[in-house]
Amino acid sequence: MKLEVRNVTKVYESNSKERTVQALNGVSFSVEEGSILGIVGESGCGKSTLSRIVAGLEEPTSGEVLISGLPRKGIAKFIRKSSKRPIQLVFQDPYSSLNPRQTVYHAIEEVVKIYDHELDAADTQTRIFELLSSVGIGKDLSHRYPHQFSGGQRQRICIARSLAAKPEILVLDEPVSALDVSVSADIINLLLDLQREFNLTYIFVSHDLGIVKHVSDSIIVMLAGEIVEFGSWTQVMDSPKHEYTKRLIAAIPSLENLKIKETGA
Amino acid sequence: MKIKRETKPWFYYYFKSLNGIIGIIILSLLSIGALVALFHATPYDPVAQDVAAILKPPSGHHIFGTDQFGRDIFSRVLDGVRRSLAVSILSVAIASIAGSLLGVAGGYFGTILDTIVTRMSDVFFAFPAILMALAIVSSLGHSWLDTAIAIGIVYTPIFVRVTRGPVLSLKETDYVKSGRVLGFSTPRILFKHLLPNVMPIVLVQIALSLSWAILTESGLSFLGLGTQAPDASLGLMVSEAQALAAFAWWTLAGPSLALIFAVVSLNLVGDGLRDSLDPTRRSI
Ligand SMILES: Nc1ncnc2c1ncn2[C@@H]1O[C@H](COP(=O)(O)OP(=O)(O)OP(=O)(O)O)[C@@H](O)[C@H]1O
Numbered sequence: 001m002k003l004e005v006r007n008v009t010k011v012y013e014s015n016s017k018e019r020t021v022q023a024l025n026g027v028s029f030s031v032e033e034g035s036i037l038g039i040v041g042e043s044g045c046g047k048s049t050l051s052r053i054v055a056g057l058e059e060p061t062s063g064e065v066l067i068s069g070l071p072r073k074g075i076a077k078f079i080r081k082s083s084k085r086p087i088q089l090v091f092q093d094p095y096s097s098l099n100p101r102q103t104v105y106h107a108i109e110e111v112v113k114i115y116d117h118e119l120d121a122a123d124t125q126t127r128i129f130e131l132l133s134s135v136g137i138g139k140d141l142s143h144r145y146p147h148q149f150s151g152g153q154r155q156r157i158c159i160a161r162s163l164a165a166k167p168e169i170l171v172l173d174e175p176v177s178a179l180d181v182s183v184s185a186d187i188i189n190l191l192l193d194l195q196r197e198f199n200l201t202y203i204f205v206s207h208d209l210g211i212v213k214h215v216s217d218s219i220i221v222m223l224a225g226e227i228v229e230f231g232s233w234t235q236v237m238d239s240p241k242h243e244y245t246k247r248l249i250a251a252i253p254s255l256e257n258l259k260i261k262e263t264g265a
Numbered sequence: 266m267k268i269k270r271e272t273k274p275w276f277y278y279y280f281k282s283l284n285g286i287i288g289i290i291i292l293s294l295l296s297i298g299a300l301v302a303l304f305h306a307t308p309y310d311p312v313a314q315d316v317a318a319i320l321k322p323p324s325g326h327h328i329f330g331t332d333q334f335g336r337d338i339f340s341r342v343l344d345g346v347r348r349s350l351a352v353s354i355l356s357v358a359i360a361s362i363a364g365s366l367l368g369v370a371g372g373y374f375g376t377i378l379d380t381i382v383t384r385m386s387d388v389f390f391a392f393p394a395i396l397m398a399l400a401i402v403s404s405l406g407h408s409w410l411d412t413a414i415a416i417g418i419v420y421t422p423i424f425v426r427v428t429r430g431p432v433l434s435l436k437e438t439d440y441v442k443s444g445r446v447l448g449f450s451t452p453r454i455l456f457k458h459l460l461p462n463v464m465p466i467v468l469v470q471i472a473l474s475l476s477w478a479i480l481t482e483s484g485l486s487f488l489g490l491g492t493q494a495p496d497a498s499l500g501l502m503v504s505e506a507q508a509l510a511a512f513a514w515w516t517l518a519g520p521s522l523a524l525i526f527a528v529v530s531l532n533l534v535g536d537g538l539r540d541s542l543d544p545t546r547r548s549i
């Protein structure tokens with residue numbers, strides 16, 4: 001399933017309608033099936049806005065999102081009928097993206113009952129435990145509430161819940177920025193394993209070029225709602241076009257920089 | 266394989282709170298008293314006068330003493346508790362159902378519905394509750410049903426307020442948004458993800474409003490606009506006892522204590538509910 005974003009613009013109007021925020025300005029790119037696209041940019045450049053639009057949470061002010069060559073609006077009806085949501089979104093903050101009153105088991109069960117409604121009770125349970133174990137959460141923990149888990153565990157649970165919807169494209173909006181470094185590394189490795197296992201397409205958003213480097217095939221650099229750089233990882237690293245990209249690359253710790261040069265050569 | 270499910274219901278946690286236990290015990294005793302009055306099983310007829318026993322202090326015959334007409338104060342207190350509870354339960358039922366539905370719908374769907382709902386609540390909040398209740402009661406009538414409807418209308422905006430605000434912020438939370446991305450229907454989001462999260466606030470508000478409604482009903486009766494003599498009502502009894510309390514303290518003690526116990530127990534129950542309904546407040 002190929003995803004294409006064409007000339008997307010998003011303008012937020014404040015209540016007074018005097019001040020408007022142009023969060024996205026003419027953003028276009030595409031992602032090939034089974035690949036990982038990294039999106040980097042500083043805080044407030046519109047990464048989350050773009051993620052929400054791609055995931056269908058918000059409508060763009062202008063422009064369109066094409067899924068397998070079809071405009072998202074046109075296939076929305078078809079999607080609703082088949083109860084299929086091929087694009088899922090993992091949120092930045094694992095502390096707020098789970099209902100505090102639902103045990104983890106019930107949070108996943110709710111999704112499984114939509115996307116695997118033909119399963120009987122026993123198979124539903126098996127499926128839930130299978131999803132949880134695929135992200136490394138044991139079944140003995142499944143009847144706990146979200147607040148009884150660490151941030152990293154919660155992010156794993158959120159990932160399992162997204163997988164329950166059998167997505168083809170997963171939008172990851174800074175999935176590790178709320179976690180500390182060692183936990184981040186585990187989550188990123190988990191995501192890479194899952195991507196291979198289910199042949200998923202990722203849109204991996206981060207403000208950290210160092211992390212994006214580990215994961216992506218191609219990369220987008222955003223600045224103030226616009227794309228200033230788009231290309232494969234080696235292209236961008238070897239010949240950055242925009243001044244801002246050059247500064248980002250220079251800011252990657254030098255040791256990392258060396259490693260990239262070795263592998264890139 | 267079988268997995269131990271966490272099926273402990275919220276009332277398991279409720280009975281871990283001392284306040285909640287004390288509140289529910291007092292409330293149960295008051296409710297038993299109200300049931301006794303409902304089935305006319307009070308020791309004496311609450312309105313029967315006895316010229317031979319005027320203003321008698323508490324004794325084995327009349328445990329709360331008698332009033333200026335020789336009526337048994339204990340029986341009158343039970344009957345007053347029955348009336349107060351009936352009025353407050355019905356009025357709070359009206360207020361909580363109407364108010365919560367309006368608040369949740371207004372908060373979630375926004376637009377014109379929300380504007381109308383909030384403007385009307387604002388108008389109601391501009392007047393003191395007792396004044397609004399007075400105005401409504403004087404146009405409806407003085408039966409207990411009219412009193413309950415009046416108090417119910419007056420308290421509806423409180424429930425609009427306590428539900429609308431949380432829904433407004435809850436619908437922007439990531440877990441409601443993620444529900445939308447995952448393809449949950451609007452009713453599922455409203456009733457499974459939003460309502461349970463405002464329910465604790467509503468339940469606590471119900472307990473508090475019950476105690477306020479008892480006070481409002483008493484206030485109306487005190488002012489002569491609620492229960493009419495010779496029927497018993499806690500507010501009416503307090504009002505009548507004012508002139509007598511200096512030399513017959515028991516005429517004031519019975520109804521006042523019943524009022525205090527009713528109000529305090531409902532507040533304690535409110536505390537217990539708040540603690541038990543919120544998983545993050547429970548000890549693991
Ligand atoms: N719902 C909204 N209403 C008004 N303005 C908004 C809204 N959402 C985002 N914005 C504005 O749009 C711009 C882009 O925000 P966005 O959240 O997409 O940035 P971001 O790149 O994800 O930042 P961060 O790295 O901090 O998450 C910001 O200026 C923000 O204030």
Ligand SMILES: [Mg+2]
Pocket residue numbers: 047048049092173174
């Ligand atoms: Mg963001």
